[in-house]
Amino acid sequence: VSDLAWVDAALTSARPQAIGALLRYFRDLDRAEEAFQEACLRALRHWPRNGPPRDPAAWLILVGRNAALDEVRRRTGEEPLPAEELISDLDDAETALAERLDNSHYRDDVLRLLFICCHPDLPATQQIALALRIVSGLSVKEIARAFLVSESAMEQRITRAKRRIAVADVPYETPGAVERAERLAAVAAMIYLLFNEGYSASGGEAHIRVPLCEEAIRLARLLLTLFPGEPEIMGLAALLLLQHARTPARLDAEGDIVLLDDQDRGSWDRAMIAEGLVLVEKALRHRRPGTYQVQAAIAAVHARATRPEHTDWAEIERLYAALETLQPSPVITLNRAVAVAKVRGPAAALAMIEPLAERLSGYFHFFGVKGALLRELGRPEEARAAFDRAIALANTAAEAAHIRLHLDRLVKDGEAPRLP
Amino acid sequence: MQYAILCYHDESAVGALSKEEDDALMAELAVVRQQLEHKLGPVARLMPTTAATTVRAGAEPLVIDGPFAETKEQLLGFYVVDCATLEEAIDAARVLLAPRVAAGLMSALEVRPISVFHPGRGGT
Numbered sequence: 001v002s003d004l005a006w007v008d009a010a011l012t013s014a015r016p017q018a019i020g021a022l023l024r025y026f027r028d029l030d031r032a033e034e035a036f037q038e039a040c041l042r043a044l045r046h047w048p049r050n051g052p053p054r055d056p057a058a059w060l061i062l063v064g065r066n067a068a069l070d071e072v073r074r075r076t077g078e079e080p081l082p083a084e085e086l087i088s089d090l091d092d093a094e095t096a097l098a099e100r101l102d103n104s105h106y107r108d109d110v111l112r113l114l115f116i117c118c119h120p121d122l123p124a125t126q127q128i129a130l131a132l133r134i135v136s137g138l139s140v141k142e143i144a145r146a147f148l149v150s151e152s153a154m155e156q157r158i159t160r161a162k163r164r165i166a167v168a169d170v171p172y173e174t175p176g177a178v179e180r181a182e183r184l185a186a187v188a189a190m191i192y193l194l195f196n197e198g199y200s201a202s203g204g205e206a207h208i209r210v211p212l213c214e215e216a217i218r219l220a221r222l223l224l225t226l227f228p229g230e231p232e233i234m235g236l237a238a239l240l241l242l243q244h245a246r247t248p249a250r251l252d253a254e255g256d257i258v259l260l261d262d263q264d265r266g267s268w269d270r271a272m273i274a275e276g277l278v279l280v281e282k283a284l285r286h287r288r289p290g291t292y293q294v295q296a297a298i299a300a301v302h303a304r305a306t307r308p309e310h311t312d313w314a315e316i317e318r319l320y321a322a323l324e325t326l327q328p329s330p331v332i333t334l335n336r337a338v339a340v341a342k343v344r345g346p347a348a349a350l351a352m353i354e355p356l357a358e359r360l361s362g363y364f365h366f367f368g369v370k371g372a373l374l375r376e377l378g379r380p381e382e383a384r385a386a387f388d389r390a391i392a393l394a395n396t397a398a399e400a401a402h403i404r405l406h407l408d409r410l411v412k413d414g415e416a417p418r419l420p
Numbered sequence: 421m422q423y424a425i426l427c428y429h430d431e432s433a434v435g436a437l438s439k440e441e442d443d444a445l446m447a448e449l450a451v452v453r454q455q456l457e458h459k460l461g462p463v464a465r466l467m468p469t470t471a472a473t474t475v476r477a478g479a480e481p482l483v484i485d486g487p488f489a490e491t492k493e494q495l496l497g498f499y500v501v502d503c504a505t506l507e508e509a510i511d512a513a514r515v516l517l518a519p520r521v522a523a524g525l526m527s528a529l530e531v532r533p534i535s536v537f538h539p540g541r542g543g544t
Binding site: 211214224285 | 430525
């Protein structure tokens with residue numbers, strides 16, 4: 001680690017606030033980014049020599065803004081503003097600015113920045129890429145690697161997203177309560193998508209992409225810092241932490257999927273689980289249920305069970321029923337059926353998912369679950385058909401390999417004498 | 421004299437450490453703790469302030485989500501050390517600071533003399 005690691009860390013940490021404020025000032029994403037880049041270059045020159053400013057974000061905003069204004073003045077032949085050597089000594093200027101960046105302003109700046117990335121005109125993959133580039137400050141190369149596409153393809157994707165945003169309506173006025181809630185929901189959905197992209201990669205070789213999950217958790221924490229009293233944001237952060245805590249156990253040495261029941265629970269990240277459980281508790285105190293909270297509560301039931309057989313499946317079934325009410329969807333019913341199978345047996349679960357067949361005809365997990373239930377019911381031929389269908393629909397090599405494991409078990413079932 | 425060494429960090433910088441970097445920092449701190457073993461009392465790492473709840477006095481005590489103070493750096497942990505002099509406590513803080521700086525954190529450790537200390541019996 002170089003001596004300058006702290007400068008990097010400070011720049012990364014100040015980034016959302018600084019770009020958010022510069023965006024409010026310039027009302028142009030490219031100019032805000034350029035101004036921030038320029039401020040970072042100057043910080044790299046000055047901070048190692050003079051030590052860190054008291055408020056790095058305020059310093060970057062002030063210097064970035066002045067640098068951009070200088071550029072305009074240079075073009076029009078005016079006197080430049082004072083150099084930043086002077087500014088960094090002028091503690092007063094920094095303090096005054098820091099005070100103007102009161103929490104509410106800062107909150108809306110960062111929220112706006114995140115919200116722009118979730119513009120409804122942008123497809124999900126562009127939203128995520130843009131947020132990683134602009135808010136998290138990952139390089140195009142890093143993002144390309146995370147998405148397993150070429151750097152030039154990612155560059156194009158981001159440029160296209162920016163172009164769309166440049167012509168879209170971006171709301172700069174301070175939002176009202178309703179708008180703020182809507183923005184918050186849109187941003188939460190984007191962070192959730194980002195996490196899922198990392199947690200269950202939608203294509204390619206790698207089934208889990210840890211950096212995307214870590215970045216999603218970082219953004220969820222950032223959002224929660226801005227809105228500490230929002231139970232759904234607590235739920236979102238809790239959900240991501242509880243899911244990500246299982247990552248070390250989700251794939252075996254060969255990269256194959258290990259099901260929850262078979263995971264080595266000792267390798268779950270206990271610190272992450274503890275933080276997730278606290279957030280679930282905090283959220284539930286508000287008695288304002290929402291989908292993230294219920295999903296987090298489900299993940300919490302799994303996290304609390306030190307052994308699979310200690311899992312409170314009845315509670316999980318109740319929670320999925322609550323989730324179905326909040327957000328009716330065949331995928332949620334499918335998940336509820338898995339809990340039903342544990343509580344009331346495979347026949348009840350199979351009856352529950354059969355009506356979903358049409359709507360989930362292209363869904364890998366539907367056939368995985370169906371196959372497993374049929375196998376439990378001693379209907380190997382139908383189970384095999386379901387598993388074959390699942391393999392055809394698998395998105396990653398790990399998914400396909402996992403189903404093959406089921407097929408192997410079916411074969412073994414066939415060889416073993418059936419018990420009465 | 422006992423001193424509390426209070427650890428202030430920018431929690432977004434701490435949160436930006438990867439799992440590997442965080443593990444490496446914790447391993448370094450474990451080594452440093454060994455060096456201070458003879459004077460070191462309780463040690464705690466605190467969860468991020470997003471996990472905090474504040475109970476504030478009022479006509480009815482108010483329960484508020486989040487930390488008490490909105491600050492640029494957050495209290496994320498503390499040590500209790502037993503030292504003969506302030507100088508010795510400051511030296512301990514220097515030792516505890518080094519791995520954090522090496523990990524790229526602009527931490528500040530506040531050395532504060534303790535006036536009353538009950539080790540207690542819970543929480544072990």
